[in-house]
Amino acid sequence: MSIIFGPINSRRFGKSLGVDLSPSFKQCNFDCLYCELKSSKVTNSYKDIVGVDEVIKEIKEALEKYKDIDFITITANGEPTLYPNLKELIKKINSFKGNIKSLILSNGSTIYKKEVQEALIEFDVVKLSLDCATKRCFKRVDRASKEIDLEDIKRGMLEFRKKFKNRFQIEILFVKGINDKKEEIEKLNQFLLELKPNIIDLNSIDRPPAYRVEGLSYNELFEISTLFSKELNINIANKKRIDAKFSYSKEEILETIKRRPLKREDIEALFDINSKKELEALLKTQKIELKNGFYQLKE
Numbered sequence: 531m532s533i534i535f536g537p538i539n540s541r542r543f544g545k546s547l548g549v550d551l552s553p554s555f556k557q558c559n560f561d562c563l564y565c566e567l568k569s570s571k572v573t574n575s576y577k578d579i580v581g582v583d584e585v586i587k588e589i590k591e592a593l594e595k596y597k598d599i600d601f602i603t604i605t606a607n608g609e610p611t612l613y614p615n616l617k618e619l620i621k622k623i624n625s626f627k628g629n630i631k632s633l634i635l636s637n638g639s640t641i642y643k644k645e646v647q648e649a650l651i652e653f654d655v656v657k658l659s660l661d662c663a664t665k666r667c668f669k670r671v672d673r674a675s676k677e678i679d680l681e682d683i684k685r686g687m688l689e690f691r692k693k694f695k696n697r698f699q700i701e702i703l704f705v706k707g708i709n710d711k712k713e714e715i716e717k718l719n720q721f722l723l724e725l726k727p728n729i730i731d732l733n734s735i736d737r738p739p740a741y742r743v744e745g746l747s748y749n750e751l752f753e754i755s756t757l758f759s760k761e762l763n764i765n766i767a768n769k770k771r772i773d774a775k776f777s778y779s780k781e782e783i784l785e786t787i788k789r790r791p792l793k794r795e796d797i798e799a800l801f802d803i804n805s806k807k808e809l810e811a812l813l814k815t816q817k818i819e820l821k822n823g824f825y826q827l828k829e
């Protein structure tokens with residue numbers, strides 16, 4: 531049983547120290563189709579609860595050992611907001627963490643609860659999952675315990691968003707043939723326009739999950755990203771499965787950029803050598819520009 535894991539390096543969060551609030555076994559109110567943990571009965575409360583003092587002691591020891599930590603990431607072998615002492619824990623972490631930032635990764639299921647909002651508001655970054663915007667899809671992908679209602683989650687997210695002034699992120703994990711349909715994405719888009727998260731990560735399955743489901747490639751996620759409104763800050767988080775680099779003509783590059791401005795990393799993932807040359811040529815002719823890290827049409 532290990533409460534602390536990592537540190538893990540990531541582009542977005544730098545050097546992150548992981549804290550697992552359910553280190554002995556999975557305790558979750560979802561049974562997602564894509565879960566990498568062994569399938570288990572859903573639960574709405576932790577049966578095995580690690581004491582706050584024990585978690586704090588382990589974090590402090592880890593911070594002594596590992597220097598230059600950027601983030602303390604609260605997560606769980608399951609759902610961290612089911613941990614009954616979350617508010618007490620984050621308040622204690624905040625009292626000694628200094629410049630280190632705190633992040634929580636949650637499935638979003640409990641965000642409508644007052645006590646959960648009170649705990650989450652103490653974090654520097656809150657990242658919640660939202661895989662579907664319709665009940666039917668939610669039932670198929672996230673397979674939540676009966677007490678959980680998607681409309682409560684959506685309402686809770688909107689309510690929390692109004693109060694929370696720090697970085698608020700949403701992650702959507704796509705499962706092939708289920709929540710990647712155009713109609714579902716339209717509904718997600720509508721809701722996200724209202725929610726206004728700072729960042730929306732599009733992701734898919736990395737490792738084989740407990741159930742036989744298929745993930746989406748980078749290229750497929752890219753196609754999905756073009757279906758979201760331009761004002762949403764969409765990030766393709768899964769760079770692992772890149773099918774093939776595309777060969778784009780100048781016209782195709784312009785058309786793609788018109789649909790969605792591209793980041794340097796999108797170019798690296800999608801463009802073959804010739805496409806990169808065409809992109810350079812377009813930059814020279816000033817049809818496009820690189821502004822705030824995005825290749826976009828010149829205004």
Ligand code: SF4
Nearest residue numbers: 558560562565608637
């Ligand atoms: S919310 Fe996370 S831990 Fe729970 S079933 Fe889904 S993927 Fe697994």
